[in-house]
Amino acid sequence: MKTFWVDVRSCENECATTAIEQGADALIATESGPLHALGRVTVIAPDGDLVLGTDVYEVCIDGKEGETEALRLAKTAPVIVTTTDWSVIPLENLVSQSSRIIASVHTAEEAEMALTVLERGTAGICLVTDDPAEIIRTAACVRAITPHYDLVPFTVTAISPGIMGDRVCVDTCSLMQEGEGMLIGNTSSAFLLVQAETLENPYVAPRPFRVNAGAVHAYVMMADGKTKYLSEVVAGDRVLVARDDGTTTMAMVGRVKTERRPMVLVEVEQDGMKSSLVLQNAETVRLVGAKGNAISVAVLKPGDTVLGHRQQGGRHFGVAVEETIRET
Numbered sequence: 001m002k003t004f005w006v007d008v009r010s011c012e013n014e015c016a017t018t019a020i021e022q023g024a025d026a027l028i029a030t031e032s033g034p035l036h037a038l039g040r041v042t043v044i045a046p047d048g049d050l051v052l053g054t055d056v057y058e059v060c061i062d063g064k065e066g067e068t069e070a071l072r073l074a075k076t077a078p079v080i081v082t083t084t085d086w087s088v089i090p091l092e093n094l095v096s097q098s099s100r101i102i103a104s105v106h107t108a109e110e111a112e113m114a115l116t117v118l119e120r121g122t123a124g125i126c127l128v129t130d131d132p133a134e135i136i137r138t139a140a141c142v143r144a145i146t147p148h149y150d151l152v153p154f155t156v157t158a159i160s161p162g163i164m165g166d167r168v169c170v171d172t173c174s175l176m177q178e179g180e181g182m183l184i185g186n187t188s189s190a191f192l193l194v195q196a197e198t199l200e201n202p203y204v205a206p207r208p209f210r211v212n213a214g215a216v217h218a219y220v221m222m223a224d225g226k227t228k229y230l231s232e233v234v235a236g237d238r239v240l241v242a243r244d245d246g247t248t249t250m251a252m253v254g255r256v257k258t259e260r261r262p263m264v265l266v267e268v269e270q271d272g273m274k275s276s277l278v279l280q281n282a283e284t285v286r287l288v289g290a291k292g293n294a295i296s297v298a299v300l301k302p303g304d305t306v307l308g309h310r311q312q313g314g315r316h317f318g319v320a321v322e323e324t325i326r327e328t
Helices: 012-021 064-073 088-095 108-119 132-144
Strands: 003-007 026-028 042-044 057-061 079-083 101-105 124-128 152-172 180-187 190-195 210-215 219-221 227-229 238-243 248-270 273-280 286-288 294-296 305-310
Touching: 003 012, 003 101, 003 132, 012 026, 012 132, 057 064, 064 079, 064 088, 079 088, 088 101, 088 108, 101 108, 108 124, 108 132, 124 132, 152 238, 152 273, 180 210, 180 273, 180 305, 190 210, 190 248, 190 273, 210 273, 219 238, 248 305, 286 305
Parallel strands: 003 026, 003 124, 026 042, 057 079, 079 101, 101 124
Antiparallel strands: 152 210, 152 248, 152 305, 180 190, 180 219, 180 238, 190 286, 190 305, 219 227, 238 248, 248 273, 286 294
């Protein structure tokens, strides 16, 4: 997910309040005390949580020397870059070589350009404005720039009841809709889209903030592209929420429930590659079908198609690595 900073040095209180309300990751200010009084937020200031020139650098790009300096500093810390004529080319050059570039922008339109340059975009943006309305517009733009995950149909080949096991419910601070859920996998190369508990049923009330995600050993895709075992997820973590069209957003975990429950093994195949997922054996646990429809594991059968994401396998502490690995 992209970093969203706001430079409030020209209108500290009014803009700072709006920025905090819009979820800014950090504020750049002349001093930290007044801003910390408004709420919990990272402040970049001479007396702040981060200090310009030490923890964060600013570089004005007006030629190749500026690009070289920005890349040198970006080896150790984030670098806020400004350009004298707001040219796309310097950003392309920087983004192609560093993942610590923060673009200084003045509008939501400039933010969108910076966050999508070379399809990868800068690590984030630093909005410079004295207009609270522009902060709101830009915040919406930043939230909309989330990674797209190619979802493909997996064919169910077998469903086998298992023994009792420890399963994890991930309760988020967001309400999800039908067709939305989390990407969960027995292996790091194949993830199935497990839908949130959004639907009415005769047994329990909907819990649209919850994904009954699976067994403790399974991987869950996090918002930063890394994975965690479900047993490692804790309150405050940011998980990736995916939709049936492959678009994504981020949700903060509010609570995790691990309980002893009967389990079921769902085996699937995609282009000859076999994979699987262990889920709780319950009517309210649903995978997302190829047409965006929810399919309960209670009625799932061989031949059904469900949506999932396939990628290169191999993870080390949640980070994708290229190595010789075989997961079954």
